[in-house]
Amino acid sequence: MSDSFGFGQRFTPDEMASIRKSLRDEARFGSEFIGRLKRVAKRIPFAEDLLAAWVCTRDPSTPRRVKLTLLAALGYFVLPLDAIPDVMPLLGFTDDAAVIAAALAAVAGSITQQHRDKAKEMLADL
Template sequence: MSDPFIKPFTKAEMDAMRSATRDEEGLKRRFWEKLKRVAGKIPFAEDLLAAFYCATDAKTPSRVKLILLGAIAYFVFPMDAVSDFLPLLGFADDAAVLAAAITQVAGSITEDHRLKARETLGQLTPEQP
């Protein structure tokens, strides 16, 4: 059985990847800015960070990176289906997009990515008494 993450990209996939990663440094900067603001408010922060670390890992296959960067971009950019300012519902669409992406690439997110995510989250959010 062949690995679905190794097959060549179509032209449409390549165009989407170029568009999503054109300003990868800007995406990373906006990711950290938003995560620092909301990390203690979203229950999926650890999964989001693990996805980020997987997407930025040089060992991660390109197809996996594309899927995860798309979900991360959806989280970062202010124009999404449900405004992040709505109490309780604001991040529901972000969580759903992230969950769908992680489901597609779950085997690529390693325990090392998750451990690094937990460590970083511990530094970003104050401990509760």
């Protein structure tokens, strides 16, 4: 089934269960996300995009589908297990960057300049 954002199909029940499982405790997820970003922000070129995605998910006017897409990508960034271990020099964050880039491309029109401006402010405070 198609929706107004052109995503094509709905998340499958397994995908939804996976997103819900990783984000069950929203406060803890937010804390883990910001904590992890603080530890690595200086080493990754896509830190501002991560924060803009986070700010977009916190915006009440952001459509639910966009929030779920971004939260799934941010969840991948937070999860300790991923395709390429983040401790590997140069390569460690490439899988995270690819997931974030795909999510951002899917919802590009939903991340506003206000989200990006807030992300820049937050990044300066990290």
